[in-house]
Amino acid sequence: MLLILIINKQMSRNTKQKTELENDLKRISGFFTAEEFHNHALKRLPYTGIATIYRFLKEKTKKRELHSYMCDKRTVYSNSSNNHCHFICQICGKKQHIDIRDVGSIKRNIKGTICHFQIDVTGVCERCREKS
Numbered sequence: 001m002l003l004i005l006i007i008n009k010q011m012s013r014n015t016k017q018k019t020e021l022e023n024d025l026k027r028i029s030g031f032f033t034a035e036e037f038h039n040h041a042l043k044r045l046p047y048t049g050i051a052t053i054y055r056f057l058k059e060k061t062k063k064r065e066l067h068s069y070m071c072d073k074r075t076v077y078s079n080s081s082n083n084h085c086h087f088i089c090q091i092c093g094k095k096q097h098i099d100i101r102d103v104g105s106i107k108r109n110i111k112g113t114i115c116h117f118q119i120d121v122t123g124v125c126e127r128c129r130e131k132s
């Protein structure tokens with residue numbers, strides 16, 4: 001009996017935590033990392049571990065309520081299915097975020113449905129081009 005009570009208590013705390021995290025998530029716009037979201041969540045949920053945050057974000061991504069991308073070898077997330085594109089200089093390695101909207105040719109090559117995309121464009125940046 002006691003055990004059941006403890007389990008119930010644990011469950012309701014987890015559910016409450018999840019609801020709080022859901023609310024926190026809604027307040028974020030743009031791209032964010034798990035660590036950033038963790039810092040954000042800690043303000044209201046001081047005992048939240050980073051593992052909980054990873055699990056939560058993974059679950060959300062699986063449900064397609066969250067979108068994930070790779071940025072600087074780190075995973076970044078977004079609430080909306082934004083595109084995440086980089087222009088990387090092959091000489092100085094500088095990376096710029098760019099906005100690519102026209103994906104007509106990509107669409108033609110994909111039989112499924114596109115949710116979001118990430119494109120890394122490599123080249124020589126303006127600064128390096130002037131130097132050479």
Ligand SMILES: [Zn+2]
Binds near residue numbers: 066068
């Ligand atoms: Zn997506």
Ligand SMILES: [Zn+2]
Binds near residue numbers: 070072084086097
């Ligand atoms: Zn990026």
Ligand SMILES: [Zn+2]
Binds near residue numbers: 125129
């Ligand atoms: Zn460069």
